[in-house]
Amino acid sequence: MKIFSFLFFCCGLIFSVQKGLAQLPSTGEEQLSLNGKWAFKTDPNNLGEDQQWFTASYPALGWDKMEVPGNWDTHNKYAHYAGKGWYRQEINVPANWQGKTIRLHFEAVYHDAKVWLNGKLLGESHSGFFPFEFDVTKAIKYGGKNTLVVVADNTFKRGATWNWGGIRRPVTIYINNPVRIEQAHVLATPDLKNNTASLNVKLQLRNTSNSPQNIKAEVTLSDKNGLVKSAKLDQKLALSVTLPPNSTTPYTLQTTLPKAQVHLWHFDDPYLYNLEVKMTQENMTQHQVKDRFGIRKLEVDGLKVKLNGEEVRLMGYNWVPDDRTTGNTLPAWRYKADIDLMKKAGANMTRLSHLPLPKEVLDYIDEKGILVFSEIPLWGQDxxxxxxxxxxxxxxxxxxxxxxxxxxxxxxxxxxxxxxxGANPGVMAYVESAISYVKKELDNSRLVVYVSHSADNQKTDPVQFSDMILFNKYNDLGKQADKGYGNHPGKPMFYSEYGYNLTNENLNLGVIDAKGMLNSIRNREYLMGASLWTFNDYRSAWQAHAAWNTAPTGNRSWGIVNVFRQKKRAYEAFRKEYAPLKKLTVQHAGQLTPGRSVKTAVRLQPREILDLPAYTLRNYKLVWEAQDTHGKVVQSGFNILPVIKPGDKTVVSNINWKVPAQNPGALKVTLLSPTGYDVYDTLVYLQKPAAPKIKQIIPGENGVRVLFEKNPAAEYYVVRYGKNDLSSRSDTTINHYLDIKKLDKDQVYQFAVAGINNLGEGAPSEPVKSTPKTDLLPPVIWYTEAADSSFFIGYGYENFDYLYTIQYGTDLNNPAKTKTLQVTTRGLCRVPNVANGQPIQFRMKRTVQQYVESGWSEIYTVTPDGNGPKQTPPVKSVSRLGEEAIIGIVPVPKATGYEVSYQENDINKRVKINSAQADYLVVQNLKKGRSYNFSVTAISQNNNSKEAAPAGKLTTSTQQ
Structure with missing residues (x-):
């Protein structure tokens, strides 16, 4: 974006502010976003401060443009830059901001930062993960141009994660009246015996003026059903006070919610209340804030951890909150997709991240239901x-x-x-004092913990001060847990990190022995849960030893998904082991012949009492879909399951369905959680997979690469090959290709691909002939991602690669419409300066250190999208039971949610589902016996997709 375009954007915002600033909006607060493109320049020789790059008069000629929020490491030329990066922006401030309090807020800059306004140093920050702000009321120039300059320094590294550089989170100017609400905390304490809840609303009220201010504050509570009435009936919580000048004053308001108004928060029922606090003077709103909270009780009872009085044994994942294309800026589509994928894979409790997470991320976790230990970034010898x-x-x-x-x-x-x-001599005193500080001065309503990797080796260990034993270990998990607990008995243990060794970036080779790991720690009374290191691969420069060294791509492959969130084989293995049921099997009455009606018994075997995980299932559903060989759902439905507790007998739920009359493919049975996640499924295939289609064969490296289209009825694939027949067979893969090596060069071979499911290997594809060569094979294209006026390519590598060449354009057959880009970064590159909304073709080749080139890869097409989904979400199925419908869809990349549209009594109704990677959308409160046509739209931060075609016309009478 050109500077002129950004300034025009800012002026548009300021114009709207100017219209309202004589009287601030109903919230009493205006926000001016400074997000966009800023002038940017690296400073590897530390010249900036000496040459006064921070002054308003500095010309800044030839500076680059950099997005805010953003990381410079996501651009090819800065991909490995560590040092100082300077940002500049001009802000036009209207004259009628005078008389208001003006704050300049940075949500996070990594890692060290200095900020100047109009050449004056405002201050510094030395944590890349916490917000910081400056009161610029007296420093800003009203009615004119202001120059804002920030220098960020990412030299500092914390742990084994990447030191993403830059202004990584939003920058905002807040305009307030002289009195405002600085803080509104709700301490909600349920009485589980009487089913009531006491609420303490703790306010911090700020007066920045030089005189006392008489104000009134009013607190309103609500939930999805409307206003929440306290024990004082409909009386609102309120106070009238005089705020001293230039001070912040605390106040507390108290009430009790009766039984009828109390709905407890749970990871399977994450019920939230709304809090609104309004401050007024002479009936004029001065400031208003809104937030959400939940009511729940988490307690340690001996060796048990109880949620709302019920024992839970829970599993989770550690999450490194970054990826290779958005860095650690955490756009909504990224964090929502990651949390959704973890919830699908059974995450309900975790030490989620070493780092403080942004508010909107925790808002989403509140809404989806994961119990989290939140942590400051203090790690290792320090x-x-x-x-x-x-x-x-x-x-x-x-x-x-x-x-x-x-x-x-x-x-x-x-x-x-x-x-x-030995590494930190003051650790005992630090942990004891830090835990005491939190409990006595900050929050005594939650657990306060320390994560130990030394409790098994030290009888004197700071874990003794922790409310629970949070424990990190790799290999010999059961033995090390027993030893750690033996040194520090009496408190429950949670494996805050566990693992063996790195896996592999290759999805097919990304295998972890999930069952072996979990079985080694199960059935220990003191061990109530565990959190795998890690959910996702992440960028790193960490080198430790052979089994733990980061790959040349810079991607550290601990995860069950790769850096692009493609699922490795390990994902389904952990999803099964983390499932709330031990086993889900099906048994059919009669033959599965096409067109025949079948009664199928689905047997649900609960977990044992000391299993991992182990918790009570309430309001779960069993969704079933009959598919043809193309994956099309031809019939579907769902059952509501009874309450299932650990240790219960096997539960049987019957479904009645009809085998597809033509091309019968599979019966899919899915366990759907109350929050809409498919946490367990099984596929009963009705026939072997149809033959896949070979897309291309690329000869090279004494063999060939066979690329093929996947088949919905296949779980794995093999290549059959030979000179005169197809008698040779490759290993199985879940990838979209297979490399066949060690073939005789200049000899003609024939190749065919076959799919495999639990019925066996299907028919092979039509054989395709090819002659192996000694040429280099091109990089494997793993991933493409559309971005704003650019796109990313994720690709494979070899250790001796030197250079990668990308050829791209609207028509690769037309040299006039084709460009070339060369990069040396392994595993990922960004192709810049392409038009949004225009399909771009590309292909790649690699050059090794001897300057030998490979041939070109297959051709891919990507459409830069301005960071919003353009795809329509495909609708797979619609199931109806009484007043509820479940719509099965294929999630859309970069979606932040979905909207289901339908008509009722000639009234258009819309239901928004706040989920990025939902496979099933639940619509409630339908009219019994009435027909509905449903349409689905994907929602993004920037725009919506087109509506999907009507998802089907259903009446209750046609359902189960």
Missing amino acids: ALVDANNPLPKQWLKQLVHSQFNHPSVIGWCVGNEIGYI
């Missing part, structure tokens, strides 16, 4: 592990104050793997 150093306690204060209202946060963590006394 001078900050010191009871007398104020910085960790400052971080803890920021963490607690910013995340207090989130019911998903069940504990505060004061540090990770800092426990060896």
Whole structure:
């Protein structure tokens, strides 16, 4: 985007602000986003401050453009840059901002930052994960141009993750009246015996003026059903006070919710309440804030962890909140997709991240239901592990104050793997003082913990101060857990990290022994859960030893999904082991012949009481879909399941369905959680897979690469090959290709691909002939991602690669419409300066260090999208039972949610589902016996997709 375009955008915002600033909007607060393209320049020689790049008069000629929020590492030329990066932006400030309080807020800059306004240093920040802000009321120039300059320095590394550089989260100017609400915390304490709940609303009210201010504050509570009435009937919580000048004053309001108004928050029932606080003077709104909270009780009872009085044994994943295309900026589509994928794979409790997470991420976790330990970024041997150093306690204060209202946060963590006394001599005093500080001064309603990797080796270990034993270990998991608990008995243990070794970036080779891992730690009374390291592969430069070294791509492959969130074989293995049922099997009455009606018994075997996981299932559903060989659903339905507890006998749920009369493919049976996640499924195939189609064969490296289209009825694929027949057979793969090596060059071979499911190997494709060569094979194209005026390519590598060449354009057969880009980055590159909405073809080749080139890869097409989904979500199925319908869809990349549209009594109705990777959309409160046509639209941050074709016309009478 050109600078002129950005300034025009800003002026448009300021114009709307100017119209309203004489009287601020009904919230009493205006927000001006400074997100967009900023002028940018790296400073590897540290010249910027000496040459005064921060002054308003500095010309900044030839500077690049960089998106805010953003990371410079997502651009090819800055992909490995560590050092200082300078940002500049001009802001036109209207004169009628005078008399207001103006704050400049940075949500996060990695890692060290300095900020200047009009050449004056405002201050510094030295944590890349916490927000910081400056009161610029007196520093800003009203009625004119202001120059904002930021220098970010990403030299500092924290742990084994990548040091993503830049202004990584949004920048906002807040315009307030002189009095405002700084904080509104809700402490909700349920009485499980009487089913009531006490609420303490703790306010911090700020007066920035030089005189006392008489104000009124009013608190309103509501939920999805409307206003929530307290024990004082419909009386609102309110106060009238005089705020002292230039001060922040705390106040507390209390009430009790009766039984009828209490709905407890649970990971399977994440019920949320709305909080609204309004401050007024002379009946004029001065400030208004809104937030959400939940009511739940998490307690340690001996060796049991109880949620709302019921024992739970829960599993989860550690999440490194970044990816290779958006860095650690965390756009909504990325964090929502990741959380959805973790929930599908059984995540209900976790030490999710070493890092503080943004509010909107925790908002989504609140809504979806994961119990989280929130942590400050203190790791390893560190001078900050010191009871007398104020910085960790400052971080803890920021963490607690910013995340207090989130019911998903069940504990505060004061540090990770800092426990060896030889490395950190002050660790015992630090952990004891930090935990005491949180409990006594910040929050005594939650657990306060420390993550130990030394509890098995030290009888004197800081874990003794922790409310639970959070424990990190790799290999010999059961033995090490027993040893750690033996040294520190009496408290439940949660494996906050567990694993063996790195897996592989290749989806087919990304295998982890999930069953073996979990069986080694199951059935221990003291061990109530575990969190795998990690959910996702992540960028890193960490090198440790042969089994733990980061690959040349810079992608550290611990995950069950890769850096592009493609599922490895390990994903389904952990999804099965984390499922709330031990086993789901089907048994048919009669033969599965085409067109025949069948009664099928679905047998649901509960977990044992000391299993991992183990918790009660309420309001779960069993969804079934009969598919043809193309994956098209021809019939579907669902059953509502009874309450299932750990240790119960096997539950049987019967379904009545008809085998597809033509091309019968499979019966899919899915366990659907109350939050809409398909947490377990099984496919009963009705015939072997049809023959796949070979797309292309590329000869090279004494063999060939066979690329093929996948078949919905196949789980794995093999290549059959030979000179005169198809007697040779490759290993199986889940990938879209197979490399066949060690063939005789200049000899003609024939190749065919066959799919495999649980009925066996299907018929092979039509054979295709090819002659192996010694040429280099091109890179494997793993992934493409459309972006704003650009696109990303994720590709394979070899250790001796030197250069990658990308040829791209609207027509690769026309040289006039084709461009070439060369990069040396392995695994990922960005192709810039292409038009949004225009399909672009591309292909790649690689050059090794001897300057030998490969041939070209297959041709792919991608359409840059301006960071919004353009696809229509395909609708697979619609099931109806009484007042409820379940719509099966194929999730759309970059969607942040979906909208289901239908008509009732000639009234258009719309239901929004806030989920990025939902496979099933639940619509409730339908009229019994009435027909409905449903349409589905994908929602994004920037725009919506076109509506899907009507999903079907259904009446209750046609359903089960």
